[in-house]
Amino acid sequence: MTKTNSEKTAAKCGLNEAEVRNALRILRQMPESIRKFAICGGPATDGPWWTNPEPTECYYSTILAVLMKLGLTEKDILEVGCDSGYFVRALLFHGANAVGLDKNKDAVTNVKGLKLLHGQIEDPPEVLRKMQFDAVISKLVFTPDCEPIKLRALESINKLLRPGGYFISQDDPYSSIFTRKDFENTNFEVILHAFKWNFRDYYKDAVYYDEYEYISICRKPGECDRTV
């Protein structure tokens, strides 16, 4: 039987169709005030996910599904490049102790009820250096501009993770910069490093936005007391 695009994508992400659909269902159950930002991105964003109403529906759904699958939704999570914290807010809704970091000071200043820090991941602020996380996530952050700092960023993320913690990163397939070797050279175990290149079909066959992205899931070696 021919697989749908969403089934193929879910399989590439190490998820099954039901897991992605479940994440979507949960996203849709969130209060409107959280949902509209978790799903659609915030007003500070200006990419195609914001201008094209169709694929925005499921923005962040794959990251959420991966976090759910790994049993991390109620753990300590850092989002790098959190913008004004719309997904940090959604993570709090799921019971996470979520912290955001962004180098854009305007985005993180005066956001009520969220722990958002100003700084760059490759040289994290002192307050962040003292913290430890079970997962670090990033979405549409590590573009070619970050090429010069990518290894320092990975080293920093590795330090911020507890042993057994995960780094989950998503990007546009045409602009993602990480290679499998980058992860391995910075002491990560690569669980998944998948590219999807379906941009041609972007407007006509969008089941969910994450169809069109690159995802990597890496693990910091070591034991953790978490049950996955």
Ligand SMILES: C[S@@+](CC[C@H](N)C(=O)[O-])C[C@H]1O[C@@H](n2cnc3c(N)ncnc32)[C@H](O)[C@@H]1O
């Ligand atoms: C394209 S936006 C994506 C925002 C959000 N993750 C999303 O998907 O809607 C990229 C964000 O990453 C932030 N950023 C880029 N490089 C960064 C770095 N080295 N450290 C922290 N934040 C960074 C930018 O300021 C910006 O807010």
